[in-house]
Amino acid sequence: MCTPHTHLLTWVIIICYFMTGPCHCAGSQKKTLCHLQDGRADCSHLSLSAIPPNLPGNITSLDMSHNRLLGILPVSLKPYPGLLHLDVSFNSISKLDPGLCQTLALLQTLNMEHNEVYWLKKEDLSHCTSLTRLNMASNRLKLKGEPFSVLQSLKFLDVSMNNLLSAKLGSQPQLPNLVNLNLAFSGFTTLKNDDFSFLKNSSFLQVLNLSSVSLKTLEPDCFEPISNLRTLILDGSNIGPAVISKLCSELSGTSIDALSLQKMKLGTLMQTIFKGLEGTNLTFLDLSHNGIVKIEESSFQWLFRLQTLILSHNNIKHLTNGTFQGLKSLKKLDMTNALVKSSTSSTPVIDDFSFQTLGALESLMLQRTAGREITEHTFTGLTNLKELDMSWSSYISLKTLTNKTLVSLAGSPLRKLNLTGTAISEINPGSFSVLKNLTILLLDFNYIKQTLTGNEFKGLDQVQELHMAKNYQMVSLSTTSFVYLPNLRVLTLGESLKASALNLDPSPFRPLSNLTYLDLSNNNIANINQNMLEGLMNLKVLKLQHNNLARLWKHANLGGPVLFLKGAQSLMTLRMDNNGLDEIPVEALRGLSNLSELSLSNNLLNSLKDSVFDSLTSLRILRLEKNLITTVRPEVFGIPMRNLSLLIMDKNPFDCTCESILWFVTKLNSTNTTTVPALREQYLCNTPLAYFNQSIMDFETISCKDLTPFQALYILSSTAVMMLLVTALLVRFHGWRIQFYWNILINRILGFSDAKVEEGRDFEYDAYLIHAEEDGSWVERWLVPLENDKCRFCLEDRDSVPGMSQLQSIMDNMRKSRKILFVVTESLLNDPWCRRFKAYHALHQVIEASRDSVVLVFLQDVHDYKLSHSLFLRRGMLRPCCILDWPVHKERVPAFHQKLLIALGMTNRLQEW
Ligand SMILES: *[C@@H]1O[C@H](CO)[C@@H](O)[C@H](O)[C@H]1NC(C)=O
Ligand SMILES: *[C@@H]1O[C@H](CO)[C@@H](O)[C@H](O)[C@H]1NC(C)=O
Ligand SMILES: *[C@@H]1O[C@H](CO)[C@@H](O)[C@H](O)[C@H]1NC(C)=O
Ligand SMILES: *[C@@H]1O[C@H](CO)[C@@H](O)[C@H](O)[C@H]1NC(C)=O
Ligand SMILES: *[C@@H]1O[C@H](CO)[C@@H](O)[C@H](O)[C@H]1NC(C)=O
Ligand SMILES: *[C@@H]1O[C@H](CO)[C@@H](O)[C@H](O)[C@H]1NC(C)=O
Ligand SMILES: *[C@@H]1O[C@H](CO)[C@@H](O)[C@H](O)[C@H]1NC(C)=O
Numbered sequence: 001m002c003t004p005h006t007h008l009l010t011w012v013i014i015i016c017y018f019m020t021g022p023c024h025c026a027g028s029q030k031k032t033l034c035h036l037q038d039g040r041a042d043c044s045h046l047s048l049s050a051i052p053p054n055l056p057g058n059i060t061s062l063d064m065s066h067n068r069l070l071g072i073l074p075v076s077l078k079p080y081p082g083l084l085h086l087d088v089s090f091n092s093i094s095k096l097d098p099g100l101c102q103t104l105a106l107l108q109t110l111n112m113e114h115n116e117v118y119w120l121k122k123e124d125l126s127h128c129t130s131l132t133r134l135n136m137a138s139n140r141l142k143l144k145g146e147p148f149s150v151l152q153s154l155k156f157l158d159v160s161m162n163n164l165l166s167a168k169l170g171s172q173p174q175l176p177n178l179v180n181l182n183l184a185f186s187g188f189t190t191l192k193n194d195d196f197s198f199l200k201n202s203s204f205l206q207v208l209n210l211s212s213v214s215l216k217t218l219e220p221d222c223f224e225p226i227s228n229l230r231t232l233i234l235d236g237s238n239i240g241p242a243v244i245s246k247l248c249s250e251l252s253g254t255s256i257d258a259l260s261l262q263k264m265k266l267g268t269l270m271q272t273i274f275k276g277l278e279g280t281n282l283t284f285l286d287l288s289h290n291g292i293v294k295i296e297e298s299s300f301q302w303l304f305r306l307q308t309l310i311l312s313h314n315n316i317k318h319l320t321n322g323t324f325q326g327l328k329s330l331k332k333l334d335m336t337n338a339l340v341k342s343s344t345s346s347t348p349v350i351d352d353f354s355f356q357t358l359g360a361l362e363s364l365m366l367q368r369t370a371g372r373e374i375t376e377h378t379f380t381g382l383t384n385l386k387e388l389d390m391s392w393s394s395y396i397s398l399k400t401l402t403n404k405t406l407v408s409l410a411g412s413p414l415r416k417l418n419l420t421g422t423a424i425s426e427i428n429p430g431s432f433s434v435l436k437n438l439t440i441l442l443l444d445f446n447y448i449k450q451t452l453t454g455n456e457f458k459g460l461d462q463v464q465e466l467h468m469a470k471n472y473q474m475v476s477l478s479t480t481s482f483v484y485l486p487n488l489r490v491l492t493l494g495e496s497l498k499a500s501a502l503n504l505d506p507s508p509f510r511p512l513s514n515l516t517y518l519d520l521s522n523n524n525i526a527n528i529n530q531n532m533l534e535g536l537m538n539l540k541v542l543k544l545q546h547n548n549l550a551r552l553w554k555h556a557n558l559g560g561p562v563l564f565l566k567g568a569q570s571l572m573t574l575r576m577d578n579n580g581l582d583e584i585p586v587e588a589l590r591g592l593s594n595l596s597e598l599s600l601s602n603n604l605l606n607s608l609k610d611s612v613f614d615s616l617t618s619l620r621i622l623r624l625e626k627n628l629i630t631t632v633r634p635e636v637f638g639i640p641m642r643n644l645s646l647l648i649m650d651k652n653p654f655d656c657t658c659e660s661i662l663w664f665v666t667k668l669n670s671t672n673t674t675t676v677p678a679l680r681e682q683y684l685c686n687t688p689l690a691y692f693n694q695s696i697m698d699f700e701t702i703s704c705k706d707l708t709p710f711q712a713l714y715i716l717s718s719t720a721v722m723m724l725l726v727t728a729l730l731v732r733f734h735g736w737r738i739q740f741y742w743n744i745l746i747n748r749i750l751g752f753s754d755a756k757v758e759e760g761r762d763f764e765y766d767a768y769l770i771h772a773e774e775d776g777s778w779v780e781r782w783l784v785p786l787e788n789d790k791c792r793f794c795l796e797d798r799d800s801v802p803g804m805s806q807l808q809s810i811m812d813n814m815r816k817s818r819k820i821l822f823v824v825t826e827s828l829l830n831d832p833w834c835r836r837f838k839a840y841h842a843l844h845q846v847i848e849a850s851r852d853s854v855v856l857v858f859l860q861d862v863h864d865y866k867l868s869h870s871l872f873l874r875r876g877m878l879r880p881c882c883i884l885d886w887p888v889h890k891e892r893v894p895a896f897h898q899k900l901l902i903a904l905g906m907t908n909r910l911q912e913w
Helices: 002-020 022-030 099-103 195-199 240-251 275-279 658-670 707-750 773-786 806-816 826-830 832-849 864-871 890-903 907-912
Strands: 035-037 040-042 061-063 085-087 109-111 119-121 133-135 142-144 156-158 180-182 207-209 231-233 258-260 284-286 308-310 332-334 363-365 387-389 416-418 440-442 465-467 490-492 517-519 541-543 573-575 597-599 621-623 646-648 685-687 765-770 817-824 854-858 883-885
Touching (some): 765 806, 773 817, 773 890, 806 817, 817 826, 854 890
Parallel strands (some): 040 061, 061 085, 085 109, 119 142, 180 207, 207 231, 258 284, 308 332, 363 387, 387 416, 440 465, 517 541, 573 597, 765 817
Antiparallel strands (some): 035 040
16 A cells, blocks of 8 residues: 555656756745845745744844735734834735734835735724835725824825725825825726815825826816825826816826826827916826827927927827927937838828927937938937937938938937938948037948948047947948048947958058957958057957957968957957867967956867967956867966956866866866856866766866876886886796806806815716606706716716615715706605605705705706605705706707706806807
């Protein structure tokens, strides 16, 4: 029974894990606790049904929103007497407990938005005297008596979305400090003349929000009690022109300053609609999103103090010389998306002199508008216009700019002209020549397709910024392209130039001595002249990313690398990402001591030359991600990485060996001032295999410690081992030969032989041979032939003295022999005669004579133990030269003989071989 359950649970957990995702799980785990910071406790979204009792007692702000509270027990707030802000929005609270404010005597902000509070009585709020903000939006409020009358400090009251059936929140004057009252989405349709009488003493009231209140009737003087009102918001209230008209006249006695009438489906603006506002000081009027198709002549004539008029997102078909009549104070006119052309409607028309009356206008927004054409008089009269934005607009006249197109702006001190995305394809000479005060010209996202001769910009003496990015790489330059822009500081030509545009000498940028920002990115430029930046002493930012400059920096380039940066010694930011660079000449970045940001990501850089970055002493940001860098050595990166604040070098195939990465890893471990994003995840070893795909931070730097002594030791020990090996092999396979020649050498030089040494008595034989009977034939074959007049062996069978007992004869002969030679075989060891007597005697002689008189010749491999057991002899007792092995290989027999003679002290006969 148990097992299936466990399985089920496991599956549920696994499924949950995958549904929520690992990160999510971690997040929700973290969120089981309230988040505490700076005295604020965030307990939102925790499915809590009560206020947590164990938060710090000194919190000043508690967020309980989005939980499952059904009510707030005052006692549950007892632990937090210092609360100033309480947010219990988005719960299911049905009642505001009077004890709440009693417990929280200091409470300033109470947010009960989106609950289910129904009855609200005076007692409920009676202790909330400190409250300055009360949000009761989106409940089901029914007011009983004068619930707000105690809120002496309240500044902000939101009772919107309660479907209140009256604006009258009380009958006695109250809320003396109220500034902002929100009654949006209420259910009343009438404003009675005493509705706001409860605000009679609220002299600070400034903002009234009646959005989406479908007013039908406004009784005379309904705003009279709140005549200090400055802002009225009526967005989304479908009240129709007649009611607006009435509203405006009711506002006439007020201090109304800003009126928002968005989304009211106005359709047509009638001439008299704002007449009531004539006496007011209205400065701001928002009529956006109204579907306005037509504005009757002089509709705004009453608003001569208006400064801002927002007409954006309408559908106006025609502007005439009367449309804006009277708006003589207007400074800003926003007509974004207000003149539109659709497949079903005709292109809007802007009559000549339409803006003539707007003598004070400083900013005209015509973004995303459409119009038939711009004539010589379209903008005439805008004598204070500083900014004209026609971006993403469609005017046929803008396709080909001539010296007539913008001539209507001749009288305007225009500073900024935004012609972004206006489908310009050609700029003729003198097109901007009337814009003497222009400082910023934006021509991005067009289709300019020409060679700039310079005359296009004639007259733009003051222009500081020229933006011509995203012109589909159709622009060509000439050496004079910018001669008329002496003050230019910012020039953007990204994704605009033909690939060949910059191979000019002198450079087109030569006249721009004040240029600080040059963007040449995304142009596929493959060829630039090395003088391109000459004279640009002030250039700070150079963007060359997404070009094709790799060849220029190759040392194999015809005529050497093109060091085009040498003119721009003030550079602070250089971006050369995505250029296919695989080489940086050592001289390329010389002298750029102000450079603080260098970006070379997405290239093919592999091994960088030593000291290539050595001039970059001010570098703060270095980007080298996605290259082929394997090693990060101090010779290259020591100086540039000294003061970095940001390093981005991930996704390189690092080689995790001591030589390649030790310095880098040590550096990363020791720095706390350099930010290295994704260091653990994206900086991976490619080689060696042992570290493949592991973070470089897992590299064991300890294994490289004291590298130099270790290396020496390593070399030493490995040499020793090698020599030993060679020696061993040599000895194993050619030892006999070496020894052979060595002996010859020694004997030739020294003529050494103990045969010559005076030994006090004469020997008849050179050696007495002891061998087993079975080995007799071997002795016959290999030893006897060695005999001659100077070398005689004593063979028991041959040389025993006739008549003498065998024992006596042996002793005698032994005495007459200088050495005793054992031919050691298994048979000898097993021969009792040899074993017992001869050996014993030989041994005796050795000891008595105290000289090396025994020579062992092993015909077989015999264990030392057996040797000592049988002959009372050990190999160790004898000099090595007196122990001989009969060679397996026949060609070694002469060497054996040689050794034998040495052992017998007869080396003076060597000449024989
Ligand atoms: C609140 O009290 C805790 C100790 O209980 C203290 O660490 C913290 O600094 C205090 N916070 C404030 C805002 O006083
Ligand atoms: C409009 O402003 C002027 C001066 O700023 C002031 O004298 C006048 O009282 C204001 N009118 C209204 C209705 O507030
Ligand atoms: C507006 O233009 C009309 C002709 O289209 C002209 O009769 C009228 O005088 C102009 N009004 C003003 C104020 O310039
Ligand atoms: C405008 O350009 C045309 C030729 O393109 C020239 O004849 C005319 O004089 C220019 N007008 C002004 C005001 O420069
Ligand atoms: C120019 O217009 C474009 C497109 O509307 C806008 O993104 C940009 O901010 C404007 N530039 C300036 C300097 O106003
Ligand atoms: C515009 O430029 C002219 C001279 O070219 C100058 O006299 C005038 O003061 C400038 N206007 C503004 C508003 O800067
Ligand atoms: C560059 O700017 C300075 C002021 O920032 C100005 O004095 C100087 O005339 C400008 N250079 C040119 C060539 O216009």
